[in-house]
Amino acid sequence: MNQPLAYVHPGAKIAKNVVIEPFTTIHNNVEIGEGTWIGSNVTIMEGARIGKNCNIFPGAVISAVPQDLKFGGEDSLAIIGDNTTVRECVTVNRGTIASGVTKIGKNCLIMATAHIAHDCHIGDNVIIVNGVLLGGHVTVGDFAIIGGLSAVHQFINIGEHAMISGGSLLRKDVPPFTKAAKEPLSYVGINSVGLRRRGFSTEKIREIQDIYRILYQKNYNTTQALSIIEAEMEATPERDEIILFIRNSSRGVMKGYTGIY
Structure with a gap:
């Protein structure tokens, strides 16, 4: 590490072989696992728990306080699992008293400019494409793929292995193994290729x-x-x-x- 142009709070717990690029800010009460790379101009705020061998690209903001008027400053976390990649300008808010945590699983790919709101629980091997917006309390099952520019209403559940078409508006739950497309969002088959x-x-x-x-x-x-x-x-x-x-x-x-x- 030893990057003089990055700010790392003395209370942050950073593994020895983490790479932190210039102009990044890491706040107190942050933990980052071995082998993780943090790009330039990333902001990692209190309550972040980032696993091993992750890649966080420039402009990302991890563990900012929720965009929820009911939030009262309670302690909460934003957890990112091992081997997950977070691309440019992604925002991941930490949890509220409702669940205490926003969680992204292992081996996920969160593409540029996606937003993951408070208390979302994302499974393993999930792909969230550019510009996707997840409202609060959304759950996404393992291996699901959400197409670019989709907007997901709060409290929606997306099942394992589901495939959501780009530009979709999700107002209802999407069952596991399905493909979802059209407007209003509808069943268009199962995700047989996936x-x-x-x-x-x-x-x-x-x-x-x-x-x-x-x-x-x-x-x-x-x-x-x-x-x-x-x-x-x-x-x-x-x-x-x-x-x-x-x-x-x-x-x-x-x-x-x-x-x-």
Whole structure:
């Protein structure tokens, strides 16, 4: 480290082989793990916990106080997992008393100018593309991809392996394994390409397709569809994950695409 043109608060805990470029500011109560690179003009504020082998690009602001009028200055954290890359001008706010933490998992890619608000919980291997805006309390499952310039309403849940089209407006939850597009945001199929790349078998992909056909293409209401899925589909981790996600949705899940604009 030893970068004379960067400011590091004496109370920050920085691993010995962290690289901090010039004109970066690191506040008190910050922890940064081994092998991490912090670019120029980055601001890392109180409550940041950054893992090993991360890359934080110029202009990023990590762990700023929430943009929430209810925030009362309580102690909270912003956690970034190992091997995650945060590109230029990304903003990650720390949590509030609601959960105490904003968390980004391991092996994620957060592209330039994205905003991750207070109390968001992002899983592992997630890709958030340029200009995405996440409102407070959003959860994103492992391996999900959110296309550029999408805006996600607060308290939305996005399931594992979901793929969101660029420029989307998310007002409803997006179930796992699906592709979401159109306006209003709608089911347009399952993320079969992504699932295949991640080692899902043809049989498993077909099983997931069959579940969503019942849910979205058979003209059942959600309660009827879930009852049929439980009665007729073999119990598997994927089936149970889909059922649990939909039953736990407080905002409701996105609808099927009708072709009507």
